[in-house]
Amino acid sequence: MLSESVITDVLLAALSTGGDFAEIFMEDTFNTQIRMLDGAVEEAVSGRDHGVGIRIFQGLRSVYAYTNDLRRESLMKTAREAAAALPGVPQGKTVVLARMAVDRFNPVRLEPRQVPHRDKVEVMKKAHLAAAGFHEQITQVVVHYLDVDQNVLIANSEGLLAEDRRVRTRLSINAVATRGEEKQSAFRGPGRHMGFELFERIDVEEIARDAAHSAVTMVNADYAPGGKYPVIIDNEFGGVIFHEACGHSLEATSVAKGVSEFSGKLGEKIASELVTAVDDGTIPNAWGSQNIDDEGTKTRRNVLIEKGILKGYMIDRLNARRMGMEPTGNARRQSYKFAPTSRMTNTFICAGESTREEIIANTEYGLYAKRMGGGSVNPATGEFNFAVAEGYMVRGGKIAEPVRGATLIGRGSEILQKIDMVASNLATGQGMCGSVSGSIPADVGQPTIRVTEMTVGGRKEAN
């Protein structure tokens, strides 16, 4: 990592024009990726990402420059080049660095770099065998293993100097089921902010069988009917609906510029009173947790919506200036190649009081979205769409036939108001969230919920 004198010199060089704040983000990351197709390891890549990003603010302006040449003279040149984009003269700032005591609440027991490859392959084989052996219609299984060991140093002209280490491990399973010419795939991707001990905590075989079950169910399913009707969205990865439809619109990235549908609505009722939603970067070892965010701010538990009332946003340093509010520990970035901005960590709707069984029993006709796929949203209009990876029709209060190919569309603000039942079975699922500051690990979550009416895209007429 860089010496304090180099850091100080580079920060001062960054402030050599009219900048009022400068920041250095240095990263040294090791990662391993292994891909297994049908039980045989096909690809293995080891990588080391290494570089420095320098950011300067002048009021609401931001300049970002990065390089992977870490020699002092190169960093000084990068800082001066970045500074040259800002007008003005030095504001006479001094930089006195003080090392921050980082509370490390995401312990890592088995460092992935110390674990031999063969142990990683063994876990992958277990997953493969469980999925492939589940059913004769399973024709292919792809298993990915990933570990990342990210070491960061963050320093800024206000004197902050913090170091952190983020170790993440993930296994993903993609099972493909075939019936004649038809193919359907199902994905599961459990991951945590921890080391190889992940595999003592999760049952890889059960997860693999679950993926296989999903794929087989869907390949034998008929298409979902299109139209507007009630939708029950199950817990765990079902939380992607809140992540996409509401979470992104609560990031300062879109709120600060007034282009979010939730801009200027603090204190207003934006959701059904059954909805309390939280972004919490402090859950030990959760996939989206971090000891500190990528600007060196301590992560925290931020209540976004409380009983339907909008309570807070997710805010980074720059947007904090724009909004006149405090940063919330949500500044994140994929790597030194991205300037950080406000992003989600672990975001979920809190537990309610119903049960899944009650919700289904109380639904005469509707869609039960047991597994959600991914989705996206336009933050300006709030319009979202996402895919239902495993769905069933509900008829007369009972789960009926499985259906495939359903898409849910709508506006975040409308859906939030239409949630009329919330179960108590809160659980989370892992995803990679892509946005302006790159692709980052994020947990989504919720209990089972019911939305009174949603537009379901499908290929059949409603019946």
Next chain:
Amino acid sequence: MDFREFKERVFAAGKANGLEELEVYATRSRSVNVRVFDGQVDDYRVSVEQGVGLRARFGGKVGYAYVEKLDEDSVDFLVQGVKANAQIIESADEVVFHEGSASYPQVVCYNEDLDRLSPEEMMAFCLELEKTALAADERVFKVSNAVTGCGQTEVYIANTRGLEQGYRSNGVFSYLSAVVRQNGQVKTGYKVLFDRDWSTFQADKMAREAVEEAVSLLGASSVSSGSYRVLLRRDVARELLATFVPVFSAESVQKGLSLLKGKLGQTIASPLITLVDDPLLENGAGSAPFDGEGVAARTKRVIEAGRLTTFLHNLKTARKDGVDSTGNASRPSFKSPVGIAPTNFFIEPGEYAYPELVESLDDGLIIIDVQGTHSGANPVSGDFSLGAFGYLVEGGRIVRPVDQITIAGNFFKLLESVEAIGSDLEFEVPSVRGNVGSPSLIISGLAVAGN
């Protein structure tokens, strides 16, 4: 340390450690991006990056590793990394290193004029974009993005079979999105340009088009569910094509992940469809003299008048099928293993101007945007179900904007049901999936879910 010197050290260390064959794939790039908001440059980014990926054979199997720092530590990391990785490879696929092609085509993919494009000019352009967009219509209340970026990349590949090649490419892009509001309804419109000729960038034209589109969507509402005749505007047609690019990859076919398996020589699309992969396209964003394995680039038709003529191959898949590589080995980055991707991949334009297509649609829907292709489309089955918006057309005339609908169908059936092709071929801003283009297409029927 430059690439050549670093390569020499890696090859020497590799040989000393028992690696049988080695290949480095290295890139170095530089880019400047400018964004304007509220009359000020609020974001300015300069990036300089480089990296070297090594793949090498050890015990007959090939492992990968990459670094971004070119020093002695990294030489050791690469060599030990590929060695450890090669030892766990179980796949029986034979990986071939290319000794070099007999000749390489001259490809125009660098414009030196762009070296002189200053950040100040890009800033001025963005300011102009924002100003013009805000002034274009009183219903515009924000320009959420006015961005311009310019970059160049140098690619270098060398292996122990004697291959050593390089090239550089560059480009400039601009992106504008405008937000309009009326009676509480909010709509966005955007415009993206990519080129190597800065003189083709006109701020007022871009701004006007983005705003016109946003405004044209005000007052949109859904339509009744049912089957509609559909005009997929060029950008939507290309988004769908780009989403289903993997079905044309020989790797997907060999792994049983493409329904085109066994269909070579058969008719798989309307006879109106000819699909081309052309890496030699002058100034194409995906143009390059060789692919990710150093194989010389060449042009090929993938679909010719509806008939499937070839898959896209790299050396590994070509050997498996007993054919020549089509020069479609891809390395999206020095970090990525060799895969398969198209270069400049497009449906050949037809004879109808866009307004003629609208007229001949008669009664139906024009789709001008789809959302959720990364989640609502299944490249294996070809099924898609996507959020969409556009216009309702009656008697060959646009009668109103439409939103809150989904379109659902199957890519393979869609290829068969193309009834007319526009003359308005346009490419997207290049991405890892290749540089994909399409003209507008009339489709006989798609399932639409709305009210």
